[in-house]
Amino acid sequence: MSSEVFFTSMKIKRGESLLTKLEHLIIRAGLLEAISPKDLVAIKLHFGERGNLAYVRPQYVRRLVDLVKKKGGRPFLTDANTLYVGSRSNAVDHLETAIENGFDYSVVGAPLVIADGLNGKDYTSVPVNLKHFKDVKIGSAAVQADVLLAISHLKGHEATGFGGTLKNLGMGLGSRAGKQQQHSDLLPQVNEEKCIACGKCVKWCPAAAIVIEGKAKISQDKCIGCAECTVTCPERAIAINWKTEADTMQEKIAEYTVGVLKGKEGKTGFITFVTNVSPQCDCYGWNDVPIVGDIGILASKDPIAIDQAAVDLINQAHGNPLSELGERHGEPDKFRVLFPNVDWTIQLSYGEMIGLGSREYQLIRI
Ligand code: SF4
Numbered sequence: 001m002s003s004e005v006f007f008t009s010m011k012i013k014r015g016e017s018l019l020t021k022l023e024h025l026i027i028r029a030g031l032l033e034a035i036s037p038k039d040l041v042a043i044k045l046h047f048g049e050r051g052n053l054a055y056v057r058p059q060y061v062r063r064l065v066d067l068v069k070k071k072g073g074r075p076f077l078t079d080a081n082t083l084y085v086g087s088r089s090n091a092v093d094h095l096e097t098a099i100e101n102g103f104d105y106s107v108v109g110a111p112l113v114i115a116d117g118l119n120g121k122d123y124t125s126v127p128v129n130l131k132h133f134k135d136v137k138i139g140s141a142a143v144q145a146d147v148l149l150a151i152s153h154l155k156g157h158e159a160t161g162f163g164g165t166l167k168n169l170g171m172g173l174g175s176r177a178g179k180q181q182q183h184s185d186l187l188p189q190v191n192e193e194k195c196i197a198c199g200k201c202v203k204w205c206p207a208a209a210i211v212i213e214g215k216a217k218i219s220q221d222k223c224i225g226c227a228e229c230t231v232t233c234p235e236r237a238i239a240i241n242w243k244t245e246a247d248t249m250q251e252k253i254a255e256y257t258v259g260v261l262k263g264k265e266g267k268t269g270f271i272t273f274v275t276n277v278s279p280q281c282d283c284y285g286w287n288d289v290p291i292v293g294d295i296g297i298l299a300s301k302d303p304i305a306i307d308q309a310a311v312d313l314i315n316q317a318h319g320n321p322l323s324e325l326g327e328r329h330g331e332p333d334k335f336r337v338l339f340p341n342v343d344w345t346i347q348l349s350y351g352e353m354i355g356l357g358s359r360e361y362q363l364i365r366i
């Protein structure tokens with residue numbers, strides 16, 4: 001059965017605001033139907049890493065906050081701490097980064113709550129009984145909320161091909177231990193011929209798993225599989241066997257998403273911005289030239305359908321030759337150009353198989 005995905009483009013008539021278009025989209029998609037008076041409404045988003053500018057602007061978030069309040073809900077903005085070193089690995093740094101990026105109460109009109117607490121240990125085990133996990137460790141604030149609305153930003157991702165709603169929910173709301181479980185199959189290897197022993201990976205590794213002994217050496221016992229070293233190495237000397245391991249990670253993200261949504265049937269809604277589609281994740285302290293022009297905003301009650309629709313819109317759009325796609329900008333699958341060894345469809349096909357939603361959708365343009 002196909003699901004409804006509502007879409008509004010970034011094209012406007014003079015005098016019209018994108019904020020108004022977003023409001024119409026949310027209402028038309030029926031996302032506010034999930035809210036009853038006094039409901040605690042978690043709005044899951046990514047506050048942006050320090051230095052990254054591709055995240056969704058707080059002014060858009062404010063519009064959703066205002067709509068939730070009009071329905072009588074009590075909204076709060078939330079995300080869980082990250083696994084890697086960076087500016088969001090504990091609640092203090094995370095909140096400071098969020099405020100620096102514009103998510104201050106005076107702008108967004110709602111408090112910020114870090115879902116898994118001060119140091120990522122405040123989680124709730126949710127039983128799922130699936131292939132990889134019997135239970136999953138979700139940030140407690142998200143579990144305890146009555147309603148969960150997610151605002152996602154679609155972009156490329158080196159481990160999953162693209163990151164959208166599923167990744168925002170499953171990985172994003174996993175506690176630190178939960179994130180570790182999802183990453184645990186990623187085992188990086190150093191190509192000693194390429195390594196120049198600069199030590200950048202040593203400084204970035206959150207598990208102190210790398211030492212320089214002539215060349216970089218990774219302790220497989222200490223490594224937590226965060227994959228940060230693969231992107232911080234300037235020589236691209238560290239690689240992961242994405243072909244098999246990325247498939248498993250995508251399945252794990254889908255299983256975590258089941259845990260995030262469990263008990264909230266009819267109390268969830270998803271919004272995805274297909275704008276500033278950077279080739280890599282917003283977790284890095286930079287963002288690169290977008291691979292396509294700004295396309296629009298999607299809204300749906302189906303987390304699989306909204307991801308499938310977002311990727312399809314990107315693949316149907318003209319690729320930007322000035323982006324990382326380069327001369328291959330005209331190829332039909334832009335994410336396979338960026339990450340040739342990652343089959344991004346796994347997260348959607350497996351998610352569909354375990355009941356998260358449908359890859360078949362009807363795109364309703366408003
Ligand atoms: S960052 Fe790369 S080049 Fe530098 S020490 Fe680590 S593996 Fe070697």
Ligand code: SF4
Nearest residue numbers: 205223224226227229
């Ligand atoms: S070695 Fe790489 S993947 Fe392993 S913990 Fe360190 S940065 Fe993460």
